[in-house]
Amino acid sequence: MSAPQLRSLRPVRPAVPEDETALGELDRATWSTLHAVQPRPQPPYGPFFDDRHPPGEFLVAEAVTGAGPVRAAGYLRLGRPTPLACNSHVRQIQGLAVADWARRHGVARALLRASYAEARRQGAGRLTLRVLGHNDAARALYASEGFAVEGVLPGEFLLGGRYVDDVLMGRSLTA
Numbered sequence: 001m002s003a004p005q006l007r008s009l010r011p012v013r014p015a016v017p018e019d020e021t022a023l024g025e026l027d028r029a030t031w032s033t034l035h036a037v038q039p040r041p042q043p044p045y046g047p048f049f050d051d052r053h054p055p056g057e058f059l060v061a062e063a064v065t066g067a068g069p070v071r072a073a074g075y076l077r078l079g080r081p082t083p084l085a086c087n088s089h090v091r092q093i094q095g096l097a098v099a100d101w102a103r104r105h106g107v108a109r110a111l112l113r114a115s116y117a118e119a120r121r122q123g124a125g126r127l128t129l130r131v132l133g134h135n136d137a138a139r140a141l142y143a144s145e146g147f148a149v150e151g152v153l154p155g156e157f158l159l160g161g162r163y164v165d166d167v168l169m170g171r172s173l174t175a
């Protein structure tokens with residue numbers, strides 16, 4: 001089957017339980033040691049949503065495709081770095097993936113911008129994330145959205161036989 005052709009993007013929306021299948025498939029299709037620190041998913045696959053990853057923490061970008069139907073093009077998970085009250089002004093991007101066929105059409109940028117609005121709505125003033133040092137595409141994306149490198153954990157992960165840095169980035173939501 002040929003890859004869908006992206007025609008236009010729908011406004012980013014909150015995820016709902018019915019997104020389970022599409023987001024699970026998207027997550028597995030985009031798995032790579034470029035961004036994932038978990039092993040490649042193997043069947044039988046676990047649920048995409050569970051108690052620790054509820055739909056309410058996810059934003060979804062959908063695209064109208066040449067093949068006709070509207071399809072999930074990407075998702076972003078917005079969570080709290082810790083449950084501490086003294087850390088409650090911070091939100092963290094804890095997952096971001098865009099389907100191969102939808103890349104370089106502004107899907108990730110739209111998801112990020114929707115996450116700023118959602119984080120602000122929740123009262124946050126700061127947004128952080130972690131990105132692997134060798135993930136050039138994601139690092140370029142975050143830099144272009146105003147995230148600064150705030151720390152580096154050298155050789156934090158052994159992935160595909162190579163030690164990879166964990167890069168900590170953040171940006172203010174108040175400026």
Ligand SMILES: CC(C)(COP(=O)(O)OP(=O)(O)OC[C@H]1O[C@@H](n2cnc3c(N)ncnc32)[C@H](O)[C@@H]1OP(=O)(O)O)[C@@H](O)C(=O)NCCC(=O)NCCS
Nearest residue numbers: 035096097098103104105106107108109131137138140141
């Ligand atoms: C990184 C990723 C999310 C980007 O998604 P995308 O929808 O293609 O990104 P966008 O189209 O919104 O791109 C926005 C900007 O990011 C940068 N960018 C995105 N992909 C890039 C690439 N392959 N190379 C260099 N810069 C890139 C560019 O600055 C781009 O702006 P431009 O298109 O005007 O030049 C996507 O490649 C992906 O899902 N990768 C695998 C999962 C992943 O790495 N997630 C991040 C985990 S921290």
